[in-house]
Amino acid sequence: MNATTIQDKTSTLGGSRAGMSSVDLPRLAAALVIWALLLSAPFWLPLVGGYTVLGTRVLIFALVTLGLNLLLGFTGGLSFGHAAYFGLGAYGTGLMLKFVTASTPLAILVGVLVGGLAATLLGPITVRRKGIYFAMITIAIGQMFYFIAVRWNSLTGGEDGLTGFARTNVHFGGWTLDLHNPTNFYYFTLFFFAIGCFVVWMVLRSPLGHTFVAIRENPKRLRFLGLPIGVYIWIAFAISGFVAALAGSLYALLNNFTSPEDMNWILSGDFVIICVLGGMRTFWGPLVGSVIYVVVQDYLSSITVNWMSFIGAIFVLSVLFFPWGLLGFFQGRFKK
Amino acid sequence: MSLLSLKNVTRRFGSLSALSNISMEVPQGELRAVIGPNGAGKTTLFNLISGFFPPSEGELLFDGQSVKGVPPEKLVHRGMIRTFQITEIFLDLSVYENLEIAVETAHGLNLRPWLSPARRRQVRAHIDELMQTLHLEDLAYRMAGELAHGDQRVVEIAIALAREPRLLLLDEPTAGMGDEETDRMTDLIRHLHQERGITMLFIEHDMSIIFNVADRITVLDNGHLLAEGTPAEISANADVQAAYLGAAR
Numbered sequence: 376m377n378a379t380t381i382q383d384k385t386s387t388l389g390g391s392r393a394g395m396s397s398v399d400l401p402r403l404a405a406a407l408v409i410w411a412l413l414l415s416a417p418f419w420l421p422l423v424g425g426y427t428v429l430g431t432r433v434l435i436f437a438l439v440t441l442g443l444n445l446l447l448g449f450t451g452g453l454s455f456g457h458a459a460y461f462g463l464g465a466y467g468t469g470l471m472l473k474f475v476t477a478s479t480p481l482a483i484l485v486g487v488l489v490g491g492l493a494a495t496l497l498g499p500i501t502v503r504r505k506g507i508y509f510a511m512i513t514i515a516i517g518q519m520f521y522f523i524a525v526r527w528n529s530l531t532g533g534e535d536g537l538t539g540f541a542r543t544n545v546h547f548g549g550w551t552l553d554l555h556n557p558t559n560f561y562y563f564t565l566f567f568f569a570i571g572c573f574v575v576w577m578v579l580r581s582p583l584g585h586t587f588v589a590i591r592e593n594p595k596r597l598r599f600l601g602l603p604i605g606v607y608i609w610i611a612f613a614i615s616g617f618v619a620a621l622a623g624s625l626y627a628l629l630n631n632f633t634s635p636e637d638m639n640w641i642l643s644g645d646f647v648i649i650c651v652l653g654g655m656r657t658f659w660g661p662l663v664g665s666v667i668y669v670v671v672q673d674y675l676s677s678i679t680v681n682w683m684s685f686i687g688a689i690f691v692l693s694v695l696f697f698p699w700g701l702l703g704f705f706q707g708r709f710k711k
Numbered sequence: 712m713s714l715l716s717l718k719n720v721t722r723r724f725g726s727l728s729a730l731s732n733i734s735m736e737v738p739q740g741e742l743r744a745v746i747g748p749n750g751a752g753k754t755t756l757f758n759l760i761s762g763f764f765p766p767s768e769g770e771l772l773f774d775g776q777s778v779k780g781v782p783p784e785k786l787v788h789r790g791m792i793r794t795f796q797i798t799e800i801f802l803d804l805s806v807y808e809n810l811e812i813a814v815e816t817a818h819g820l821n822l823r824p825w826l827s828p829a830r831r832r833q834v835r836a837h838i839d840e841l842m843q844t845l846h847l848e849d850l851a852y853r854m855a856g857e858l859a860h861g862d863q864r865v866v867e868i869a870i871a872l873a874r875e876p877r878l879l880l881l882d883e884p885t886a887g888m889g890d891e892e893t894d895r896m897t898d899l900i901r902h903l904h905q906e907r908g909i910t911m912l913f914i915e916h917d918m919s920i921i922f923n924v925a926d927r928i929t930v931l932d933n934g935h936l937l938a939e940g941t942p943a944e945i946s947a948n949a950d951v952q953a954a955y956l957g958a959a960r
């Protein structure tokens with residue numbers, strides 16, 4: 376028996392558990408192509424009618440959904456409230472820059488802590504529910520933050536959103552990273568996206584990740600193996616909350632603006648749609664879904680205000696024809 | 712001292728008494744069969760013992776300590792583990808992955824986001840050992856959901872064994888199996904009992920298995936304890952013959 380065969384025959388559904396502990400060539404090749412495309416995006420995006428900020432948006436949506444997918448696709452917990460933690464990251468960072476500090480890294484750190492700790496503290500309320508109740512309570516908690524953002528006019532700017540802050544340059548010793556330059560900010564975001572990928576990838580190939588997948592597959596069996604599964608759903612919830620907050624923080628920096636819409640449940644729903652579109656049980660599904668989402672939004676929102684109906688239509692078609700998402704579909708093909 | 716004892720245990724569902732006033736003692740090392748017609752309360756008995764739900768009345772002792780109201784995830788840590796009448800395994804994972812999660816859980820590694828190479832080898836050795844004991848090597852890389860029913864039952868037992876239980880509860884381990892699979896399962900049960908000394912309770916309808924391997928038999932009928940004794944005593948018991956052995960099944 377050897378490691379290679381084990382990894383090769385790993386299920387498509389348990390997908391990215393196949394990890395890289397042994398050489399899995401197709402996966403490795405796919406990862407190399409993806410990283411090459413991401414690293415060179417500012418150079419080729421204009422050639423295909425795009426622009427750098429579009430790439431940054433893709434990365435931010437891919438980051439939040441990568442984290443969400445740990446909960447949604449791998450642990451099997453349907454959250455319709457992750458925009459709340461995304462939005463808390465955004466407001467935390469925006470408010471820091473506006474009122475407290477001129478340091479972008481410090482503002483990011485505070486945003487991540489605010490959103491991540493909120494998810495960690497609220498997780499226990501959520502994880503005791505099952506199925507649709509889990510989804511409903513995540514919406515309820517998420518909307519609570521939305522209404523706070525709308526009502527607390529003096530601090531948040533209410534429905535008009537939070538303005539009056541801007542990302543600042545980052546200094547390391549004597550060296551300065553000019554974040555006003557969109558290309559630099561793209562790479563700045565890519566750096567955090569890479570960290571997010573590394574964390575999720577590490578988790579998925581560890582006993583912790585195996586536990587998440589096992590909860591999705593058969594929580595009853597796991598309970599009768601002696602595991603308090605609520606704790607582990609909570610951990611998945613918290614990790615995804617921290618990642619969402621990081622993405623939200625970067626989003627506020629990208630736009631130099633944030634509004635209650637960045638924590639609305641509609642956005643939470645979009646995150647779920649992105650995961651499903653790309654393939655919930657695959658590692659790169661969220662990135663693929665984010666490309667579709669951001670590109671469709673960008674092209675159609677200039678033509679029609681109803682661009683979301685198109686996303687909706689694509690979503691319905693994809694659920695009908697590719698129930699495991701685009702990547703899930705192609706991986707399935709490839710294995711046959 | 713008995714490993715497991717039930718004292719006047721009753722379980723009601725609304726007005727139905729699924730189990731009435733059951734007392735039983737299972738000594739360390741015993742292989743005990745539980746038989747009875749459909750709806751007799753056998754699975755309910757397992758649900759009570761394994762902490763799935765508490766008894767309405769009565770007392771449950773495991774290893775001399777009360778375990779009434781102790782949830783399943785805690786009982787497992789005291790050395791009790793069960794299988795289900797309808798197989799509960801991870802169908803969309805490979806057999807190897809099924810055992811991997813069981814072994815990692817048994818070793819208490821679930822919180823680890825990373826394993827040292829030494830740990831990883833240890834986990835792997837345990838998985839290999841389980842696969843050898845249960846002759847699952849050839850199926851290691853197959854999806855559990857694709858396996859024959861009998862093999863899925865074996866995987867479930869392998870998962871349970873990963874925890875190295877002191878008391879193993881098997882709910883109809885041979886249900887729906889062909890003759891060959893049944894023989895294999897019978898051998899396995901005997902092996903676990905004789906070589907490993909695991910105390911076992913198993914629910915079974917197949918009389919040949921019961922009389923082959925069981926030390927003692929508990930007969931339930933309609934929620935009541937009808938009889939208890941050695942296979943010879945049970946087969947000679949007139950009540951049992953009337954209620955069960957004589958019946959059409």
Ligand SMILES: Nc1ncnc2c1ncn2[C@@H]1O[C@H](COP(=O)(O)OP(=O)(O)OP(=O)(O)O)[C@@H](O)[C@H]1O
Nearest residue numbers: 724727729747748749750751752753754755756796
């Ligand atoms: N959770 C429950 N709620 C209500 N009634 C239940 C519950 N569990 C079992 N019962 C009832 O208790 C009685 C005993 O059921 P049980 O499943 O223990 O029988 P069994 O001996 O395992 O039968 P079988 O051989 O068919 O598996 C049945 O009448 C059943 O309908």
Ligand SMILES: [Mg+2]
Nearest residue numbers: 753754755796
């Ligand atoms: Mg039963």
